[in-house]
Amino acid sequence: MSSKRKKHVCEECGWHCVGDDKILKAKDPFYGYGELWACPKCREQSMVRACDYPYCFRPTSSGIPLNGKVLFGKKYLRLCSEHAVWLDKKMKEELG
Numbered sequence: 001m002s003s004k005r006k007k008h009v010c011e012e013c014g015w016h017c018v019g020d021d022k023i024l025k026a027k028d029p030f031y032g033y034g035e036l037w038a039c040p041k042c043r044e045q046s047m048v049r050a051c052d053y054p055y056c057f058r059p060t061s062s063g064i065p066l067n068g069k070v071l072f073g074k075k076y077l078r079l080c081s082e083h084a085v086w087l088d089k090k091m092k093e094e095l096g
């Protein structure tokens, strides 16, 4: 298993996983393409990507490009609000 497997978290109940094989999936009946994802614990369609920071499973909604740097094996990170602040600070420190 690769450490690059994406983390997901349920915004409703906090259930989380690495990779997406435990998430309930169904073909989208409205559009006929794509998938609807639901949490296997609470059955809500509230699975979102979790923070890319190691051991952090807080929900994220946006991604931050690293301007050519690689962190945690990625060139682009999705971070929770706390780690977005952490990254912003780190980038500023590295720029001097």
Ligand SMILES: [Zn+2]
Residues within 6 Å of the ligand: 010, 011, 012, 013, 014, 015, 039, 040, 041, 042, 043, 044
């Ligand atoms: Zn849930």
Ligand SMILES: [Zn+2]
Residues within 6 Å of the ligand: 051, 052, 053, 056, 057, 058, 079, 080, 081, 082, 083
């Ligand atoms: Zn985080």
